[in-house]
Amino acid sequence: MEVMRPTLIRIGGRIYRKDHIREKAHQHEEEEEDFSPGLGDGAEEPCDAFVIEETERGYRCAVDVPSPLYKYIIGKKGDTKKRLETETRTSISIPKPGVEGEIVITGQHRNGVISARTRIDVLVESFRKKQPFTHFLSFALSQPAIQEKFLQFKKEVLEKCSNDRGVSSSLFQNPAKLHMTIGTLVLLNEQEIQKAQELLQKCKEEFADAIAGGKPLTVEVTGVEYMNDDPAMMDVLYAKVTMKDGSNQLQLIADRLMDRFVTSGLMLKEWDRVKLHATVMNTLFRKDPSADDQQRNATPGRLFRDRESFDGRNIMKLFENFYFGEVQLNSVYLSQRFSTDSSGYYATSGQLSFS
Numbered sequence: 001m002e003v004m005r006p007t008l009i010r011i012g013g014r015i016y017r018k019d020h021i022r023e024k025a026h027q028h029e030e031e032e033e034d035f036s037p038g039l040g041d042g043a044e045e046p047c048d049a050f051v052i053e054e055t056e057r058g059y060r061c062a063v064d065v066p067s068p069l070y071k072y073i074i075g076k077k078g079d080t081k082k083r084l085e086t087e088t089r090t091s092i093s094i095p096k097p098g099v100e101g102e103i104v105i106t107g108q109h110r111n112g113v114i115s116a117r118t119r120i121d122v123l124v125e126s127f128r129k130k131q132p133f134t135h136f137l138s139f140a141l142s143q144p145a146i147q148e149k150f151l152q153f154k155k156e157v158l159e160k161c162s163n164d165r166g167v168s169s170s171l172f173q174n175p176a177k178l179h180m181t182i183g184t185l186v187l188l189n190e191q192e193i194q195k196a197q198e199l200l201q202k203c204k205e206e207f208a209d210a211i212a213g214g215k216p217l218t219v220e221v222t223g224v225e226y227m228n229d230d231p232a233m234m235d236v237l238y239a240k241v242t243m244k245d246g247s248n249q250l251q252l253i254a255d256r257l258m259d260r261f262v263t264s265g266l267m268l269k270e271w272d273r274v275k276l277h278a279t280v281m282n283t284l285f286r287k288d289p290s291a292d293d294q295q296r297n298a299t300p301g302r303l304f305r306d307r308e309s310f311d312g313r314n315i316m317k318l319f320e321n322f323y324f325g326e327v328q329l330n331s332v333y334l335s336q337r338f339s340t341d342s343s344g345y346y347a348t349s350g351q352l353s354f355s
Contacts (some may be wrong), residue, residue, distance in 0.1 A: 009252055024091060050117055058108035061117045065103050065124055066188030070094055071121055072127040080123070088116040100189050120284065129268065133184035135196065135349060137257060137267075138335045140179050141241070141278050141327060142345050149324045150280065151272040156317055166310030171281040176344025180241055180278050182332065183258045183267045187349075195336055197350035203260050204352045208332075211253050212354040218244045221278065221324035226312055234312035237281040239324055250276060250329070257332065283307040330354050 053060045073094060074081045085092055090107035103120065107113045154172045161167050187193045210265070219241055227236040243250050254274035261267035286308060332352040339347035 025275050040345060052110060052113055052117075054110075054160065055106070059110045059113045061105045061113050062102040063117060063120055064119070066192060067095065067098055067100050068131070068188050069124055069127055070097060070103075072123055084116055084119055084299070088112040088119070090116045092116060092120075094309050100191070109188075125265075128186055128188075131188070131299075132337075134187050134337055135185045135193070136335050136337065137182035137185070137200075137261070138179040138333050138346070139182070139241075139329050140331070140333060140345055141221060142176050142178045142343070143327050144325055145325045146178060149221075150175045152318065153280065153322055153324065157319065160315045160318055164311045164314050165316070166283075166308055167312075168286070169227060169311075170286045171283060171310060173278075173280050173282065173285065177340075177346060178278050179335070179346070180254075180276060182254050182274050183270070185261065185334075187266070192266070192351050193334075195264075198331065199261065199264055199266065199351050200334060200352045201241045203257055206260075207256050208253055208352055208354065211249055211256075216328040216330040217250055217253075217331055217354065218326065219250060220244050220326050223321050224280065224316070224319055225277070226316070231313045231316050232311045233309040234281075234315075235283045235307055235309050236279060237312055237315065238277040238279045239322075241276045241278060245325060253332075277347070281310075281312075283309060303329060 050061060050063070072080070073084075073092075075083075077205060081092055081094070082092070088107065089109060089112045090105050093104040093106075095103070105113050105116045105120070107116070142254065150173075154169070157167070158169060185196060187196055220243075221239050221241050223240045224237055226234045227238070228234060241250070251273070258267065258269070258274050262269040284307065305351035330353055333346070333348045334350040335346035336349055337346075341347045
């Protein structure tokens, strides 16, 4: 544990320290996990990010928290909530489990209310990062022409490489769900989904329309690459996606979208730039055809123990420059994880269109 390098949590443009010394965690039972952010009494905590109301009895602050996160503020047997109230000299009212609403903090001292609110923000942000993602921003690459070429790729790979270790039909992506991922999101209630929808439209107005020029982006899906260093031990094989005219429009839009959603707090930044690729083979599909190529919040050790790699050396030799086709990209989708719409693609909670 690095005392001099504590974990930092970004909330609303500010950075807070997570105090590991005072953390009490029950890792075997996450639902009852207890946690103490370890902040002070609030005397020096900023409060310009939220509203503190003065009442006849003191001060009041309300905070919107998705109901799935209530349990982390309550803690094991209510311990976290009790400690927050005791240390900040406040009263914290939490809606019933499953009921969306505001958590209300009241107290006689303004600094105490500020401290309690800040601690709750840290708790929410910390445990939000542990939730599996629910949505992702995507470009669909499931147009009929691309699907046809993908099925040809699959057929030829199985004909020529099926004797290679680990290669089987179960590794291939569902052609109706071929896509590029810009980033993943944890949206835990309808209000957060609406916030993501609204932000997507703001991105359209602020930069997407100008970059795209009011028309679809023409891209080519051509060539394959692998994610790890050893082609004899592949877990993921993906197709490369580039602008047909050689411009950086697609990369620019993807990176700007990621930056805006990260800044809003709806998305975690995992890379400096969005990697423009579409997964075509993944060892996760071997056991679960509905699995995602994004593995946020997965336990690395367990993830790789559960995966059986495949030998992709012949695939790379024979199909390194395979041409999947050309496609017009006209929309960015707010896609729902583990879902399917009438076309076979992921169900959509919102979208940004270029024309």
